[in-house]
Amino acid sequence: MPQAKVHIIGAGLAGLAAALRLADGSRRVALYEAAPQAGGRCRSYFDSALDMPIDNGNHLLLSGNRAALSFLREIGAEDQLKGPGSAEFSFVDLASNERWVLRPNDGPIPWWILQPRRRVPGTRPRDYLSILGLLRASKGISLKAAMPCCGPVYQRLWRPFFLAALNTAPEEGAASLAAAILRETLAKGGKACRPLIAANGLSEAFVTPALRRLKTKGVEVAFERRLSTLEFEDRRVAALGFGSERIEVAAGDCVILAVPATVSASLLPGLTTPLAYRAIVNGHFKIAPPPHCPPILGVIRGTIEWLFAFPDRLSVTISAADRLIDLPREELAARIWSDVARAIQIAQPLPAWQIIKEKRATFAATVEDEALRPQTRTEFANLLLAGDWTATGLPATIEGAVRSGFVAADVVLRGA
Numbered sequence: 001m002p003q004a005k006v007h008i009i010g011a012g013l014a015g016l017a018a019a020l021r022l023a024d025g026s027r028r029v030a031l032y033e034a035a036p037q038a039g040g041r042c043r044s045y046f047d048s049a050l051d052m053p054i055d056n057g058n059h060l061l062l063s064g065n066r067a068a069l070s071f072l073r074e075i076g077a078e079d080q081l082k083g084p085g086s087a088e089f090s091f092v093d094l095a096s097n098e099r100w101v102l103r104p105n106d107g108p109i110p111w112w113i114l115q116p117r118r119r120v121p122g123t124r125p126r127d128y129l130s131i132l133g134l135l136r137a138s139k140g141i142s143l144k145a146a147m148p149c150c151g152p153v154y155q156r157l158w159r160p161f162f163l164a165a166l167n168t169a170p171e172e173g174a175a176s177l178a179a180a181i182l183r184e185t186l187a188k189g190g191k192a193c194r195p196l197i198a199a200n201g202l203s204e205a206f207v208t209p210a211l212r213r214l215k216t217k218g219v220e221v222a223f224e225r226r227l228s229t230l231e232f233e234d235r236r237v238a239a240l241g242f243g244s245e246r247i248e249v250a251a252g253d254c255v256i257l258a259v260p261a262t263v264s265a266s267l268l269p270g271l272t273t274p275l276a277y278r279a280i281v282n283g284h285f286k287i288a289p290p291p292h293c294p295p296i297l298g299v300i301r302g303t304i305e306w307l308f309a310f311p312d313r314l315s316v317t318i319s320a321a322d323r324l325i326d327l328p329r330e331e332l333a334a335r336i337w338s339d340v341a342r343a344i345q346i347a348q349p350l351p352a353w354q355i356i357k358e359k360r361a362t363f364a365a366t367v368e369d370e371a372l373r374p375q376t377r378t379e380f381a382n383l384l385l386a387g388d389w390t391a392t393g394l395p396a397t398i399e400g401a402v403r404s405g406f407v408a409a410d411v412v413l414r415g416a
């Protein structure tokens with residue numbers, strides 16, 4: 001009797017995480033990816049305009065992202081994430097030119113809000129209590145209904161924090177998703193809130209070592225294999241169609257569908273998935289950052305929101321950027337560079353640049369779309385779902401994607 005096999009479709013972080021957890025020798029594992037490379041929305045590529053490798057989008061993690069960090073530990077790449085030894089976030093307000101560094105203390109009792117030099121300028125300790133409403137919010141309400149969305153603490157801390165985490169205007173974001181992020185990071189103290197970035201690129205951290213580990217564990221990884229059909233029989237998947245090729249799914253075998261929501265919906269009619277998406281715009285500028293430039297800078301009241309300083313470039317992220325998506329790239333580059341130059345107080349003309357617009361970067365983390373996210377199990381006994389858009393309880397993030405892959409794998413290991 002041959003060993004049971006798990007077919008995983010999609011080699012983004014959800015599919016890679018599922019494959020990694022299942023590659024324990026108890027089953028055969030095959031991973032099929034439509035693109036010529038793995039990583040999905042979280043990967044690096046060589047950019048010919050800049051003549052250097054860059055990431056498809058700047059990705060920020062926090063030290064409280066425990067599934068993402070466990071994934072990195074398992075593939076031996078934990079050291080690829082770099083960040084300060086304690087939680088600190090530099091900010092500039094472009095309208096007032098004020099600059100400050102937010103420094104939450106390590107432990108869960110937030111005494112940092114009592115110290116003017118650690119908290120947001122122009123705020124009092126009691127202003128921070130407004131967040132309690134979010135932590136107590138019931139399911140199905142928006143962030144705006146759960147807490148006041150005004151005042152300096154909101155504009156200079158909660159709004160940028162939740163905008164980055166939700167990739168959705170926080171006011172329309174689901175309170176449950178914002179609260180989940182808060183509980184797993186800042187509410188646990190600065191130790192769970194250190195900012196981390198993949199200093200040598202996303203692929204060096206998350207993708208290349210994962211593929212290496214999967215290979216040593218005997219997982220078959222096939223690229224340029226786009227699943228085009230699922231065949232069903234007796235409420236189970238009986239075969240996978242890759243164009244003209246058909247692969248039988250034997251009794252006892254399982255399938256984990258770890259492809260984007262729209263692809264899953266086309267393969268599995270009747271599946272409900274989030275319907276709305278939000279864009280992310282990234283700008284990359286080929287210039288060595290000046291010595292005074294912090295590694296990560298939050299920008300308030302500008303077009304840009306987060307500025308990342310890499311040794312050979314400055315990179316900018318703008319979340320929920322749908323308002324910018326149709327602007328000509330040249331106009332965007334000039335507008336973004338003007339913010340960058342003001343934010344870090346330099347006078348250089350626009351250097352070589354690249355603008356990357358991801359129109360459907362993540363699903364919209366609204367109450368309506370949150371309610372449409374499906375569970376891991378489907379109505380078909382041997383078919384499971386994974387991906388940042390499934391019901392992880394988190395917004396669309398690396399942490400959510402990895403967790404969804406681990407959960408699907410655990411269902412298989414328990415006997416789907």
Ligand SMILES: Cc1cc2nc3c(=O)[nH]c(=O)nc-3n(C[C@H](O)[C@H](O)[C@H](O)COP(=O)(O)OP(=O)(O)OC[C@H]3O[C@@H](n4cnc5c(N)ncnc54)[C@H](O)[C@@H]3O)c2cc1C
Binds near residue numbers: 009010038039258
């Ligand atoms: C610009 C940008 C910035 C981001 N910033 C952050 C951040 O700062 N922090 C953070 O935590 N998260 C961030 N994210 C979100 C994060 O990248 C995603 O949540 C995560 O990568 C999703 O992984 P996934 O495996 O669920 O999906 P995907 O990465 O979409 O993977 C799905 C895979 O399935 C493959 N596929 C599709 N169709 C088929 C088919 N028919 N057959 C076989 N394979 C198929 C795709 O090619 C892809 O490789 C960002 C995303 C973007 C786009």
